[in-house]
Amino acid sequence: MSIDLSTPPVPISFEVYPPRSDAGVAALHETIRHLASVDPRFISVTYGAGGSTGGRSLELLTHILRETHVEPLAHLTCVGNTYAGANTLIREFLDAGITSFLALRGDPPAGASEDDAFLGDLGSAAELVQLIDRVQAEREPYTEALIPGVPGAVRVEKRARVDIAVAAFPNGHPRSRHAFEDIDALLAKQAAGATLAITQLFFHADDYLAFVARSREAGVTIPILPGIMPITSGARLRRVLELTGEALPADLAIALDVEPTVEGQRDIGIAHAARLAGEVVDGGAPGIHLYAFNNHDTVLAVLREAGVLTTTTHLEKEAVR
């Protein structure tokens, strides 16, 4: 399988994170079943973020590979790894059948800062993109296809390239000193072999659309998928701003602040994300990538409200049988 963003309807994809304990596994598998039922182009699984371990990421990716028809996409980071260690890790994922990656630099671990030496041998996401490509080329330099009707004969074909996504920052990465640095970083990742970019969350469609326009002008040709996060409470908004360094979206913050009920706040978050999704698709986005927070109800509600999910899902069909 590989990632295909070219066929209608609007391609959708989701991000989940590995369960933090064994207790969360069954519920997450149920969420994956629901997410898979709407035919996303891929489901991505975070790595190292919020303390999740590589082992748990790979277990979840393997579950998606075995139990659904959806392409699993593995996040990998540069944090704390030697070349040899990163090489072994990438091989382990490829050996498990994972062929789509999101190559990230990663953030400093808790208690460390950007100035600390937390990275290891790989200094940026672009270097990790190159390494993934190289490891796959060494592991599988070519593929062999059987020739029908000629027993024992094979045709040597070019290897299928792995899909390598990278992160992009419509409102700038906290580390970049000016807006062009983010575009330069994206160009470097594209030159290293990235085939897709997924954006950090943003709160206004123009943030994304203007960033795509600037990127195209600078020579970025890979698809740039908008990453949309439904913000369903004031507490989640504060936490997300803390983690990403994004500026406070005053309109959304005020709406969440004045709404007293949990259900009301959730509706505001869904409506905001749905509006954003509709606007970026109208503006030419190649699909919608939703940060699911390991919950299917909210992101599926966003897609319905945005008019992207209009048909009955497989699970709903099963339920009425």
Ligand code: FAD
């Ligand atoms: P890079 O592209 O290497 O660089 C980040 C920024 O630093 C660039 O945009 C640029 O502004 C600047 N920069 C890069 N190179 C240079 C240079 N040579 N000189 C000066 N400045 C430079 N983190 C996790 O730990 N696990 C995850 O699973 C995870 N998933 C993510 C998914 C998405 C869609 C996104 C957007 C982020 C995710 N992150 C995750 C967070 C990510 O690791 C951090 O944002 C990290 O700080 C930057 O990663 P990057 O891959 O963009 O890094």
